[in-house]
Amino acid sequence: MNKQIAxxxxxxxxxxxxxLVTIKDGQIxxxxxxxxxxxxxxxxxxxxxxxxxxxxxxxxLLKPLRRKGTHFVTISWEDALDLAAEKLIQTRRESGPLxxxxxxxxxxxxxxxxxMPRIFWIHLGGSTITEGGISIDALQAAQKNDFGACLxxxxxxxxxxxxxxxxxxxxxxxxxxxxxxxxxxxxxGAKLTVIDPRYSETARLADHHIAPRxxxxxxxxxxxxxxxxxxxGNTQGFVTxxxxxxxxxxxxxxxxxxxxxxxKADVTDDQINHLASCYWNKGPCATFxxxxxxxx
Ligand code: SF4
Numbered sequence: 001m002n003k004q005i006a007x008x009x010x011x012x013x014x015x016x017x018x019x020l021v022t023i024k025d026g027q028i029x030x031x032x033x034x035x036x037x038x039x040x041x042x043x044x045x046x047x048x049x050x051x052x053x054x055x056x057x058x059x060x061l062l063k064p065l066r067r068k069g070t071h072f073v074t075i076s077w078e079d080a081l082d083l084a085a086e087k088l089i090q091t092r093r094e095s096g097p098l099x100x101x102x103x104x105x106x107x108x109x110x111x112x113x114x115x116m117p118r119i120f121w122i123h124l125g126g127s128t129i130t131e132g133g134i135s136i137d138a139l140q141a142a143q144k145n146d147f148g149a150c151l152x153x154x155x156x157x158x159x160x161x162x163x164x165x166x167x168x169x170x171x172x173x174x175x176x177x178x179x180x181x182x183x184x185x186x187x188x189g190a191k192l193t194v195i196d197p198r199y200s201e202t203a204r205l206a207d208h209h210i211a212p213r214x215x216x217x218x219x220x221x222x223x224x225x226x227x228x229x230x231x232x233g234n235t236q237g238f239v240t241x242x243x244x245x246x247x248x249x250x251x252x253x254x255x256x257x258x259x260x261x262x263x264k265a266d267v268t269d270d271q272i273n274h275l276a277s278c279y280w281n282k283g284p285c286a287t288f289x290x291x292x293x294x295x296x
Contacts, residue, residue, distance in 0.1 A: 006034055009048050010110045015177040017044055019051075028055055039155055039177050088124070100127040139291045153286045155181040161190045161286040163278040168217060168290035172201035178288070193278060195220070208274060212265045219256070219265035220272065221293050226253050226261075227276035 002024050009017040018034035031051055035042040054060065064080035065072035075083075091099050102121055121127045132141070143150040158164060158181045171178040186192055186207075194206040195217055203209040212220050229250070232239075240246050262269060278285045 002029070008110065009044070009051075010113070011047060013045075013047075014175045015039070015045070017048055017177065019044065019048070028052065041177065041180060045176055092125070097124070097126040098128045102127045102129045104130060136291065139289075143289075153288065158182060158185040158190070158286055159188055161185055161284050162282055163191050163193065163285040165193045165195065165275070165278055165285060165287045166202055166206075167195045167287060167293065169288055170196065170198075170200040170202045170290075171288065172205065191278075191282075193275065195275075208271075210267055210271045210275070212267050216265040216267070217293050219261045220267055220275070222253060222256055223258065223261040223265065223267070223272040224275045224279070226256070226258065227272055228280050229253065231276065231280050 002022050004020055004022050007019050007021055009015070009019055017040040018037035019031055020034045021031045022029050033040050033042050033044045033048075063074045064077060066075045066080070066083070088100065102117065104117065121129075132138070140150045155178055164182060164185060169175070171182070182190075182192060182205075191207040192205065193208040193210065194200070194203040195210045195212065196203050197211050197214045197216075199209065199211070203211075210220070243249075258269070258272075262272070
């Protein structure tokens with residue numbers, strides 16, 4: 001008898017699709033998007049649709065391999081587990097629990113994957129773990145410093161936007177389940193601005209495409225901030241009451257001339273004014289960042 005279970009895609013992907021898997025005699029025989037998830041919306045991407053092909057592929061690695069000189073030999077799971085246990089016991093006996101580095105990072109994501117290793121290492125008496133990274137960790141630290149938290153808009157709230165700014169991100173390829181929400185918001189009158197040096201798949205759909213030179217969007221951001229500040233005039237109480245280091249930030253803005261910023265970012269005055277208007281007087285504006293604003 002067939003059994004259906006609800007699960008999720010484990011790819012490291014912001015869509016986080018819900019998946020329904022059908023199992024017969026202990027084998028997965030089919031899978032599809034779970035229509036109950038309002039973001040998944042009953043479709044998976046090409047990678048998600050190929051799960052079964054990968055699952056059943058003759059090239060899929062099902063047995064542990066042990067390196068012998070320049071090549072690998074297949075060993076049993078029992079031997080692999082014994083070998084790993086032996087090494088762990090030996091190094092911990094010789095040098096203590098911190099001698100083992102648990103290198104955790106991205107890859108396949110799931111609650112099982114996030115929680116089980118923690119339980120394992122806690123039961124074993126601890127380990128050294130990696131802290132930070134060269135990719136998304138740096139972005140998250142920067143966003144926490146800038147905004148106090150690393151949050152993103154609920155896609156279902158996009159319909160309330162008058163402007164959507166996608167800054168250094170290409171969701172038409174990398175976050176395809178965001179696109180139907182953007183399309184619906186545009187049908188209700190929202191304008192889409194994409195900031196990307198490339199004429200990306202998302203830029204092709206945009207009302208405005210701003211293409212700063214690579215690494216120049218930090219200057220673009222400064223130009224926009226200066227323009228918003230001009231428009232604010234003396235009504236900055238809202239900002240000063242809710243930020244730290246505002247005066248230092250203003251001093252930093254003052255170090256740059258407008259014409260210099262346009263040259264450094266390789267954008268026009270009109271483009272800076274357009275972005276300032278999105279944020280200042282044509283709101284509400286939703287912003288989706290890629291891996292942060294780039295700087296030099
Ligand atoms: S879009 Fe594709 S890779 Fe991303 S979560 Fe959905 S099925 Fe997985």
